[in-house]
Amino acid sequence: MQTDTSAGEDCWIGIDLGTQSVRALAVTTTGRVLGSGRHPLDSVRDGARHEQDPRQWWSAVAAACSQATADLRGTIRGVAVDATSGTILLAGRNGHPFTPGLMYDDTRAAAETERVNDLGRDLWKRLGYQKMQSSWGLPKALWLLENTPLKTPARVLHQSDFINQMLTGGTVASDISNSLKTGCDLLTGTWPQDLMTSLGIQEESLPELTLSGTVLGHVSPSAADATGIPAGTEVIAGMTDGCAAQLGSGALTAGAWNSVIGTTLVLKGSTPDLLHDPSGVVYSHRSPDGGWLPGGASGTGAGYITRELPGRDLDALSDETPRHTPSDTVVYPLASSKGERFPFVAPDASAFRLGLPSNDAELYAALVQGIAFVERLAFDHLHSLGAPTDGPLVLTGGASRSRHWSQLRADILGRPVTLVDNSEPALGMAILAASAGGSVADTATAMVNVREVIDPQPGATRKYMEPYLRLVSELRARCWLGNTLAAHATDNAQKAAAG
Structure with missing residues (x-):
């Protein structure tokens, strides 16, 4: 990414704690990047366990920020941190970590998940997501509290809480976004104390709560x-x-x-009202501006392409996509070995292919078409829940670098798609920091630079509806896709084919 170190403008620091690295950006109110930095992270994996050392998080944050600020001529006005969702640790009152960080995909807390869902089922239904998963923060917090020998009282911290404490040098509140998977009642912005007590979690073990975008404190001299x-x-x-x-x-x-297509597909949006999903595949965060940010994550995505076409020149294959679409080969491109979670829940789901492409270019076209079909099915599911889906659609992730693939998605979805210059999570945090006390949406409008808007080609959408409905029919025949969503998707496809 190009950076500009010549300007003396005000800027905001966004820090993104990913799985493999920490990224820091210094960004102006016009979206110009004045400085950037990155530092790697290491993990320890063993079956259901996935851990990282919280002290390494801080050293990586310090290194990335030092790079981003080294030649910076802008004036830093604020800093905000994002972190992996559901990552939990225990720490002392002084912030010293007692345990490793149990990462977002650590699933060792299976027994605790059953207790959480049994005792909290009414609240989880009221919040729209029906039940918690073993990778969520609350089951893992229970596991840590019950399996960590402690001589002094411990506090449950999220990954971002730990970094914010290191930045400020004192105890900080936890934002309700990171606290969602730890059981925060998003409707009231509070911990459900009766539930926590019934689970054996004391009030003093939990951080105070606050809305995203509020001021937590100030950077300490040591930080x-x-x-x-x-x-x-x-x-x-x-x-x-x-x-x-x-x-x-x-x-x-x-x-x-x-819509983000990388290794997998993630779809997130903005709605004025909380969505309630009977199937539990969609859950919603609170927006800093009010309203809700619903979304879901599929197991399908470009990870299936790299698995099926290892070592191939994917850019060259992408250039040939228009010659091979619509493809007669229908693919369900599940990147994981087993199990789907969005837009339907099917623990036994696995990838399949209907048809036999004659070469790699035809196979690649069928694969990207299949991913776009799942993307369309995800929108059909959201539409069936009553979510507004007719606003702008921004494509990000690795797939958005391919214009051919982006055009294919516009054609299959039957709607314009927007491409932007930079959509890194660190930019999102710089936007949030810059918007403190104002509108995040308005701030984002000024800081996010649109590269291109791609319209669907005339008459293209209806050409894809026959293979799309073959995928829907096959998913239904395998008992992975429910009748309600299958019928809704069919009705929408028939309207698109007729229109």
Whole structure:
């Protein structure tokens, strides 16, 4: 990414704690990047376990921020941090970590998940997501509290809480975005104390709660020395990495959506009302502007392409896509070995292919078409829940770098798609920091730079509806896709084919 170190403008620091690295950006109110930095992270994996050392998080944040601020001539006005959703640790009152960080995909807390869902079922239904998963924060917090020998009282911290404490040098509140998976009642912005007590979690073990975008404190002198961010700079309550990416895309007005295709497919949007999903595949964060940010994550995506076409020149194959679409080969491109979670829940689902392409170019075309079909099915599911889906659609992730693939998605979805210059989660956090006390959506409009809007080609959508409905029919025949969504998708496809 190009950076500009010549300007003396005000800027805001966004920090993104990913799985493999920490990324820091210094960004102006016009979206210009004045400085950037990155530092790697290491993980320990063993079956259901996935851990990282919280002290390494801080050293990586300090290194990335030092790079971003080293030649910076702008004036830093604020900093905000995003982190992986559901990552939990225990720490002492002084912030010293007692345990490793149990990462977002650590699933060892299976027994605790059953207790959480049994005792909290009414609240989870009221919040629209029906039940918790073993990778969520609350089951893992229970596991840690019950399996960690402690001589002094411990506090449950999210990954971002730990970094914010290191930045400020004191105890901080936890934002309700990162606290969603730890059981925060998003309707009231509070912990459900009766439920927590019944689970054996004491009130003093939980952080205070606050809205994303509020000021938590100020950068301490010691943190300033470590990061290069001036002492006294405001530290703003952040969000999860998925929400940060959505902020970076600018998809924040009611009915707007951000579709991310990388290894897997993630869809996040903005709605004025909380969605209730009987199937439990969609859950919603609170928007800093009010309203809701619903979304879901599929197991399908470009990871299936790299598995099926290892070592191939995918850019060259992408250039040939228009010659081979619509493809007669119908593919369900599940990147994981087993199990789907969005737009339907099917633990036994696995990838399949109907038809036999004659060469790699035809196979590639069928694969990207299949991913776009799942994307369309996801929108059909959201539409069936009553979500507004007719606003702008911003495409981000690795797939958005291919214009041919982006055109294919516009054609299959039957709607314009928007491409932006930069949608990193770190940009989203810079936007949130810059918007403190104002509108995040308005701030994002100024800071997110649109590269191109691609319209569907005339008459193209109806050409894809026959193979799309073959995929829907096959998913239904395998008992993975329910009758209600299958019927809704069929009705919408028939209207698109006729129109």
